[in-house]
Amino acid sequence: MPIRFASKPGLPPHRTKSGCAGGPGLVAYITVGDPDLATTHNIARAAIDAGADVLELGVPFSDPLADGPVIQRASERALRNGTRLHDVLALAAGLRIERPGAGLIIFTYYNPVLRFGLENFCAAAEQAGVDGVLVTDMIVEEAAEYLDALHRHRLAPIFLAAPTSPDARLERIAAVSQGFVYAISRTGITGAQESLTADAEQLVRRLRRFTNLPIAVGFGISSPEHFAAVGEFADAAVVGSALVATIEQAGPKDAPSSVARFIQGLRGGIREPAVPAR
Amino acid sequence: MAAATANRIAGRFGPYGGRYVPETLVAALDELEHAYAEAQADPDFHLKLDSLLRDYAGRPTPLYFASRLTESLGGAKIYLKREDLLHTGAHKINNCLGQALLAVRMGKKRIIAETGAGQHGVATATVCALFGLDCVVYMGEEDMRRQELNVYRMRMLGAEVRPVSSGSRTLKDAINEAMRDWVTNVRTTHYLLGSVLGAHPYPTMVRDFHRVIGREARQQILEKENRLPTAIIACVGGGSNAIGAFYEFIPDKEVRLIGVEAGGRGSALGEHAARFSGGSPGVLQGTYSYVLQDENGQIALTHSVSAGLDYASIGPEHAALHDSVRAEYTSATDAQALDATLRLARTEGIIPALESAHAVAECIRIAPTLNPRDILLVNISGRGDKDMGILARELSLSGA
Numbered sequence: 001m002p003i004r005f006a007s008k009p010g011l012p013p014h015r016t017k018s019g020c021a022g023g024p025g026l027v028a029y030i031t032v033g034d035p036d037l038a039t040t041h042n043i044a045r046a047a048i049d050a051g052a053d054v055l056e057l058g059v060p061f062s063d064p065l066a067d068g069p070v071i072q073r074a075s076e077r078a079l080r081n082g083t084r085l086h087d088v089l090a091l092a093a094g095l096r097i098e099r100p101g102a103g104l105i106i107f108t109y110y111n112p113v114l115r116f117g118l119e120n121f122c123a124a125a126e127q128a129g130v131d132g133v134l135v136t137d138m139i140v141e142e143a144a145e146y147l148d149a150l151h152r153h154r155l156a157p158i159f160l161a162a163p164t165s166p167d168a169r170l171e172r173i174a175a176v177s178q179g180f181v182y183a184i185s186r187t188g189i190t191g192a193q194e195s196l197t198a199d200a201e202q203l204v205r206r207l208r209r210f211t212n213l214p215i216a217v218g219f220g221i222s223s224p225e226h227f228a229a230v231g232e233f234a235d236a237a238v239v240g241s242a243l244v245a246t247i248e249q250a251g252p253k254d255a256p257s258s259v260a261r262f263i264q265g266l267r268g269g270i271r272e273p274a275v276p277a278r
Numbered sequence: 279m280a281a282a283t284a285n286r287i288a289g290r291f292g293p294y295g296g297r298y299v300p301e302t303l304v305a306a307l308d309e310l311e312h313a314y315a316e317a318q319a320d321p322d323f324h325l326k327l328d329s330l331l332r333d334y335a336g337r338p339t340p341l342y343f344a345s346r347l348t349e350s351l352g353g354a355k356i357y358l359k360r361e362d363l364l365h366t367g368a369h370k371i372n373n374c375l376g377q378a379l380l381a382v383r384m385g386k387k388r389i390i391a392e393t394g395a396g397q398h399g400v401a402t403a404t405v406c407a408l409f410g411l412d413c414v415v416y417m418g419e420e421d422m423r424r425q426e427l428n429v430y431r432m433r434m435l436g437a438e439v440r441p442v443s444s445g446s447r448t449l450k451d452a453i454n455e456a457m458r459d460w461v462t463n464v465r466t467t468h469y470l471l472g473s474v475l476g477a478h479p480y481p482t483m484v485r486d487f488h489r490v491i492g493r494e495a496r497q498q499i500l501e502k503e504n505r506l507p508t509a510i511i512a513c514v515g516g517g518s519n520a521i522g523a524f525y526e527f528i529p530d531k532e533v534r535l536i537g538v539e540a541g542g543r544g545s546a547l548g549e550h551a552a553r554f555s556g557g558s559p560g561v562l563q564g565t566y567s568y569v570l571q572d573e574n575g576q577i578a579l580t581h582s583v584s585a586g587l588d589y590a591s592i593g594p595e596h597a598a599l600h601d602s603v604r605a606e607y608t609s610a611t612d613a614q615a616l617d618a619t620l621r622l623a624r625t626e627g628i629i630p631a632l633e634s635a636h637a638v639a640e641c642i643r644i645a646p647t648l649n650p651r652d653i654l655l656v657n658i659s660g661r662g663d664k665d666m667g668i669l670a671r672e673l674s675l676s677g678a
């Protein structure tokens with residue numbers, strides 16, 4: 001299943017000029033198992049139906065050192081519920097059948113994958129119909145075996161590119177990425193911010209020289225204004241902590257509809273303010 | 279001489295080590311690696327570091343023949359390497375002086391660190407005062423409570439101590455928080471990591487800054503006994519004092535290298551920090567090594583009476599030394615460490631840190647099984663002043 005943005009099947013996803021009509025593509029991150037598996041399932045469907053092109057299904061981890069307080073709390077709640085990598089894969093398999101057009105990415109730290117077994121994990125992810133994998137603490141230098149396993153199972157490796165990555169690294173990152181490249185908007189952990197820094201646009205411009213893949217900008221995108229701004233220079237925006245904060249505040253019953261409203265709001269329909277993330 | 283464990287590729291010890299970090303940090307790790315390589319090749323760097331180690335920290339530290347302990351155990355001859363006599367009270371200052379000089383070379387004016395027992399935090403706060411650098415130390419709330427004296431010392435020295443309330447509120451959680459700070463402020467900040475943990479180049483660099491322990495000890499024991507010891511014994515938290523004590527002896531195959539982990543209060547997951555008996559290979563906080571974890575790859579909670587050993591992973595070079603059987607790893611329980619502390623205090627007038635007491639406990643266990651021609655060299659990585667609160671409670675000492 002190809003990873004496609006802005007619900008335009010078959011579109012060669014890169015756009016070189018000024019974004020695309022209808023705003024950038026939307027990648028929605030949710031922590032699986034927060035507040036519980038059944039609710040995550042409903043949230044995921046609601047997010048796709050509201051216009052998310054790609055879902056990042058977050059695997060909760062005990063030591064999420066790249067995450068801010070919002071996703072840390074979500075991980076803690078999910079772990080308290082006993083959420084395992086198995087459950088994330090099972091959720092993906094269900095979504096693949098119910099929403100065949102959505103891109104599905106597993107978003108995780110490396111240790112749960114190692115413990116599951118790299119090969120077992122890739123086989124199970126392929127079986128579930130997962131499109132790609134993003135491991136937060138995997139860098140290209142360490143990735144030989146990892147890339148091998150992903151390739152054998154037709155999973156797209158998605159890597160992070162950072163404002164601090166020099167051009168030579170961006171070139172390597174671009175060369176091994178498939179699906180899209182994830183450009184981190186600023187130095188820092190996940191979490192909301194007031195405004196986008198100049199880092200993001202510069203990074204996307206530098207990355208463009210090395211890849212025709214879509215470039216998604218993430219970290220700190222929490223408002224329709226951010227979303228529109230990203231559309232000016234990138235193909236897609238990743239929204240994570242703002243969604244997770246919405247889920248946290250809405251509670252299990254209202255979370256799916258709140259997420260849907262939030263995503264529609266990003267697309268510029270209803271201009272409701274982002275939930276402030278703490 | 280160091281060839282025995284020469285890294286196969288940079289930052290790897292057999293299969294262990296490496297760099298498993300968010301992309302944002304890679305440029306800073308590269309910068310540190312280069313700065314360190316340049317400093318290594320610069321005689322001026324070594325002159326500066328050596329003179330600080332000598333005139334400021336108090337090196338060389340004595341190798342002391344513990345005659346009363348030896349006599350009372352009735353077996354091997356016991357020598358103590360007195361890292362507890364260093365300025366700030368533990369081996370940690372060796373590494374902090376080295377990294378502070380590097381931070382200055384890299385033009386970084388803000389230093390962050392994690393601390394468990396507080397000894398690394400105190401040593402970091404100390405070098406920051408010495409070099410005029412801003413200092414933020416992350417410390418788990420549980421550790422702040424049990425090592426309160428060191429919290430005062432850090433604040434006295436002008437450091438900001440930031441409490442960490444996540445997880446078990448101990449060392450692992452403090453490292454997570456320090457890494458979050460580093461990812462955010464990486465352009466201006468040096469992360470002064472306190473053990474042979476984390477992503478390359480830390481395990482190699484921190485080990486090199488502590489090699490002086492074994493280098494001195496080897497020369498001292500040859501001077502005193504004209505032969506090498508039967509075994510070197512050191513406690514292993516992340517593993518910096520142990521690797522420092524072991525490293526120069528690695529090619530001396532006849533010398534046993536014994537690392538002592540925290541056996542805590544039981545063998546169930548969560549009750550100890552014995553990574554080799556209870557853990558399995560995994561990735562935690564930037565490096566691939568043995569990790570205490572559950573069947574889903576979630577990192578386990580740990581327990582030790584000593585905050586400095588209370589950590590779910592272990593330096594990757596120890597993992598390689600373990601697998602190659604060049605070093606042996608064992609554990610001492612909380613109770614054995616407390617007994618050992620009391621015993622060393624009463625026989626030699628030396629109160630070791632609770633961390634170091636784990637090494638003393640192993641010495642007490644094996645010395646009687648050896649004969650008087652055997653020599654045990656125990657690294658006393660730190661002194662027990664910081665632990666007086668715990669000791670008073672656990673040993674029912676009365677106060678005013």
Ligand SMILES: Cc1ncc(COP(=O)(O)O)c(C=O)c1O
Binds near residue numbers: 368369518587659
């Ligand atoms: C006195 C002392 N010894 C040992 C340790 C454990 O660290 P490492 O294993 O890196 O020597 C600590 C850590 O806080 C310590 O303070």
